Amino acid sequence: MAFWKVKNRALLIVETPFQLLCAYEYIQRIDSEYDLFIRKSMVGINDEQIKMMITDLDLKVTAFLHVKPGCNKHLIIASLKFLFYSRRSYSQVVLGSFFSGLQQFLATLVFKKKLVLLDDGVASLLADQIIREKHPMHYSAFSLFHLDKSSYCEYLTNDFRNLSAKYLQDGPRQGSFFIGQKLVEIGAISLADYQRTVLLCAESCQDVLYYIPHRAESENTINSLSKFDNIKILHMDVAVEYYFLKNNIYPINVYSIISTALFSINCLFPSSKIVVLHPAELKRSLFVHYQLIQEEFLKISDVVFLDVDSTCAN
Numbered sequence: 001m002a003f004w005k006v007k008n009r010a011l012l013i014v015e016t017p018f019q020l021l022c023a024y025e026y027i028q029r030i031d032s033e034y035d036l037f038i039r040k041s042m043v044g045i046n047d048e049q050i051k052m053m054i055t056d057l058d059l060k061v062t063a064f065l066h067v068k069p070g071c072n073k074h075l076i077i078a079s080l081k082f083l084f085y086s087r088r089s090y091s092q093v094v095l096g097s098f099f100s101g102l103q104q105f106l107a108t109l110v111f112k113k114k115l116v117l118l119d120d121g122v123a124s125l126l127a128d129q130i131i132r133e134k135h136p137m138h139y140s141a142f143s144l145f146h147l148d149k150s151s152y153c154e155y156l157t158n159d160f161r162n163l164s165a166k167y168l169q170d171g172p173r174q175g176s177f178f179i180g181q182k183l184v185e186i187g188a189i190s191l192a193d194y195q196r197t198v199l200l201c202a203e204s205c206q207d208v209l210y211y212i213p214h215r216a217e218s219e220n221t222i223n224s225l226s227k228f229d230n231i232k233i234l235h236m237d238v239a240v241e242y243y244f245l246k247n248n249i250y251p252i253n254v255y256s257i258i259s260t261a262l263f264s265i266n267c268l269f270p271s272s273k274i275v276v277l278h279p280a281e282l283k284r285s286l287f288v289h290y291q292l293i294q295e296e297f298l299k300i301s302d303v304v305f306l307d308v309d310s311t312c313a314n
Contacts, residue, residue, distance in 0.1 A: 008032050011086060011110060012094040013103045014118070015039035017049045017239035018260060019096030021163065022118040024057050026094060026142050028162035035062040035086060039078075039102060042068045045215045045237075052237050056246065062086070067102055075102065082106050092116055094142075098127035116140045119158065121260035125296055126289035144267050146299055160241075160268050167245035173271065174249060176205040179240060179256035182216040186286065191224060193281040197308045201255040201275070202230040209255075210234040241268055257282065258293050266300050274300055280309040 010032045014023045020038070027034055038054075038061055040047045054061060063085040065078040089111040095103045097120035107115060117127065117139050124145055131139060132151040140154035141147055149155040178201055183189045189197075202209035212234050213222050226233045236243045241264045244251060255275045256262050266274050276297050284290045297303055 008091050010034040010092045010094055011090040013037045013106055014096035019118055020050055020053055021239055025158055025160055025162055037063055039065045039067055049238050086110055114140055119143050122293050125292040169248050171248050173252045175251050176253040177210045177251050179259040179261045180213045180217055181259055182214050184221045185218055188283045188286050189281055193279055197277050197279045198225055200308055208232045212240055275304045275306055278307045
């Protein structure tokens with residue numbers, strides 16, 4: 001029985017910059033020691049962004065798990081490494097994503113009293129629906145979204161209070177920013193219609209519009225936007241929320257289509273104007289949680305919705 005005695009220690013497993021921000025906030029909110037495992041997917045600039053943030057946030061990483069998507073060899077090696085560095089029991093296991101097969105599998109390898117979900121961007125809204133219908137009272141949640149609290153053993157609101165306390169300073173509001181997404185790359189919208197959407201935002205700004213590319217956007221999409229004088233490309237080596245905090249930027253306007261960043265930035269910078277774009281040509285059917293996202297946007301105070309039709313000049 002002593003082998004299975006649960007100590008007040010948390011296990012956290014994450015794999016994206018935003019999940020890492022949520023993990024940092026959760027660690028600050030609990031009175032517990034922790035083991036932090038981070039998956040490196042070796043795809044895009046995801047791993048580089050995480051590396052930069054770990055150092056700045058002063059997080060102690062127990063081990064990195066190198067698992068390229070679809071590679072069974074990596075999965076086996078990572079599982080063995082996890083078993084070597086992890087303990088056999090935890091008071092709570094905290095997952096960055098409900099939909100991560102790796103995270104869910106690793107969680108089964110240890111004994112735990114509680115299984116907690118962090119936010120995995122807007123995918124958390126779809127996860128909430130699935131949990132409500134198929135797995136009620138199996139998970140606890142730490143979320144910035146308005147989830148169905150009756151579906152969880154425990155529900156704690158993530159308001160990023162510790163990140164704000166660590167970085168946020170009094171200063172002037174500055175700049176207009178467009179949060180990019182890999183919508184052209186997945187065929188959700190044409191490049192011309194995406195350009196039209198971004199340009200409409202740029203034309204409404206008093207100064208230039210800073211376009212922040214998604215880490216998986218193609219160079220073709222980014223370069224097509226950089227040719228416009230009123231659009232400046234702003235590459236970031238960390239999560240956008242963290243970039244604003246670290247550089248003491250309190251944005252005036254933030255534009256995007258269905259980006260998680262609109263929710264997290266609203267939480268951290270409540271005076272920023274949040275503008276949700278509705279391109280007429282967007283293939284909404286590609287996003288099974290599109291309606292859930294729109295309903296969540298309605299809960300943002302003073303949110304602005306802007307329709308973009310194909311007649312807008314390019």
